[in-house]
Amino acid sequence: MAISNPDAIDVARxxxxxxADIAHGLEPLIREHAAALEQGRIPPPLVAALYDAGVFKAMxxxxxxxxxxxxxxxxxxIEELARINASVGWMAFIQSGVGLTFLxxxxxxxxxxxxxxxxxxxxxLGRMAGKAIRVEGGYRISGRWPFASGSPFAxxxxxxxxxxxxxxxxxxxxxxxxxxxxxxxxxxxARIIDTWDGLGLRGTGSGDxxxxxxxxxxxxxxxGFYGPPAYDRALFRIKEMPEAGHGAHALxxxxxxxxxxxxxxxxxxxxxxTRHMAMGHMQAHQIAFAQADVLVRAARxxxxxxxxxxxxxxxxNQELAVELRVRLREANIFAVRSAKEAVGLIxxxxxxxxxxxxxVIEQAFRDINTAANHTNYVESAYxxxxxxxxxxxxxxxxxxxxxxxx
Numbered sequence: 001m002a003i004s005n006p007d008a009i010d011v012a013r014x015x016x017x018x019x020a021d022i023a024h025g026l027e028p029l030i031r032e033h034a035a036a037l038e039q040g041r042i043p044p045p046l047v048a049a050l051y052d053a054g055v056f057k058a059m060x061x062x063x064x065x066x067x068x069x070x071x072x073x074x075x076x077x078i079e080e081l082a083r084i085n086a087s088v089g090w091m092a093f094i095q096s097g098v099g100l101t102f103l104x105x106x107x108x109x110x111x112x113x114x115x116x117x118x119x120x121x122x123x124x125l126g127r128m129a130g131k132a133i134r135v136e137g138g139y140r141i142s143g144r145w146p147f148a149s150g151s152p153f154a155x156x157x158x159x160x161x162x163x164x165x166x167x168x169x170x171x172x173x174x175x176x177x178x179x180x181x182x183x184x185x186x187x188x189x190a191r192i193i194d195t196w197d198g199l200g201l202r203g204t205g206s207g208d209x210x211x212x213x214x215x216x217x218x219x220x221x222x223x224g225f226y227g228p229p230a231y232d233r234a235l236f237r238i239k240e241m242p243e244a245g246h247g248a249h250a251l252x253x254x255x256x257x258x259x260x261x262x263x264x265x266x267x268x269x270x271x272x273x274t275r276h277m278a279m280g281h282m283q284a285h286q287i288a289f290a291q292a293d294v295l296v297r298a299a300r301x302x303x304x305x306x307x308x309x310x311x312x313x314x315x316x317n318q319e320l321a322v323e324l325r326v327r328l329r330e331a332n333i334f335a336v337r338s339a340k341e342a343v344g345l346i347x348x349x350x351x352x353x354x355x356x357x358x359x360v361i362e363q364a365f366r367d368i369n370t371a372a373n374h375t376n377y378v379e380s381a382y383x384x385x386x387x388x389x390x391x392x393x394x395x396x397x398x399x400x401x402x403x404x405x406x
């Protein structure tokens with residue numbers, strides 16, 4: 001039975017503190033460990049601070065010690081953390097607990113104890129890279145999954161698998177597609193392979209995870225994608241919230257670049273540097289900066305307004321309206337693409353001063369281009385949005401390539 005009344009549950013959060021306040025409070029520690037993050041190392045003190053402060057529990061239900069954040073407050077925290085450090089901002093929304101609402105309090109507590117007092121799950125949900133063979137009491141799973149952000153410090157790992165017969169042949173569902181199964185397992189039962197040497201977001205620890213013939217009991221598997229939430233409240237009915245985190249993250253990276261350019265313009269010019277003397281004073285720079293600024297502001301406004309509308313809709317309805325699901329996806333793509341464009345404008349204006357590794361604008365350029373290359377946010381991702389709006393009034397409803405939109 002879904003849990004719907006959290007009123008009597010105490011929230012472990014300072015009186016009157018916003019999620020943005022949490023981000024501000026963590027800034028000194030994040031900056032202290034910036035060099036280690038750039039080298040791909042995620043220091044345990046930073047992980048502990050992010051967990052204890054509630055960043056890694058922001059979207060968990062209150063029943064299990066989460067903050068159950070108001071959605072737009074959560075977006076503001078993600079944006080602020082990404083402004084401070086893009087890798088930390090990325091881990092903050094990936095590891096917020098947003099996908100764990102299918103765990104009731106009893107199961108959550110068992111998994112938390114098995115993880116040494118923390119429940120942090122690193123998963124790859126975008127690739128069905130494993131095979132799961134049904135055995136008594138569970139499944140025998142083998143596979144290797146890339147891009148498992150946070151895997152170096154996670155207490156549990158997981159990934160999507162195809163359900164297979166004993167001979168490895170996929171079992172098909174009613175639509176003729178392989179049956180999907182999401183499984184999780186304790187981190188010490190898997191091999192973590194350090195393959196993450198990306199252009200940007202270097203501190204996310206997004207390497208590979210691998211298991212071979214691992215028995216995973218039924219309690220740790222969830223056929224389909226996630227399954228119904230165990231908590232029947234508005235926040236947990238918005239399945240697109242993880243995507244909204246992507247958009248907020250991108251806006252934070254762009255904000256860091258904008259702030260850095262303003263600081264550079266107002267610094268004393270380097271002796272003999274005619275370009276630095278002219279930086280920000282040329283009309284072309286002023287126009288480009290205004291364009292970058294309005295891209296970020298417009299994308300932020302659209303994202304926040306769309307998320308607010310979705311939240312209000314799920315307060316009244318069990319399922320989010322299809323139109324709002326589409327608009328959430330659209331707003332998120334726009335946020336990521338706009339942030340990338342804004343950072344590109346700043347990078348070009350900053351010239352050679354932005355190419356040195358470790359400079360804020362240089363790092364923002366690498367981070368945003370890495371984030372925006374996610375398959376959900378490349379320009380072609382707009383195709384499904386356009387298809388929906390072009391066909392939504394047709395008999396039979398909206399379609400993409402002859403198939404229902406959802």
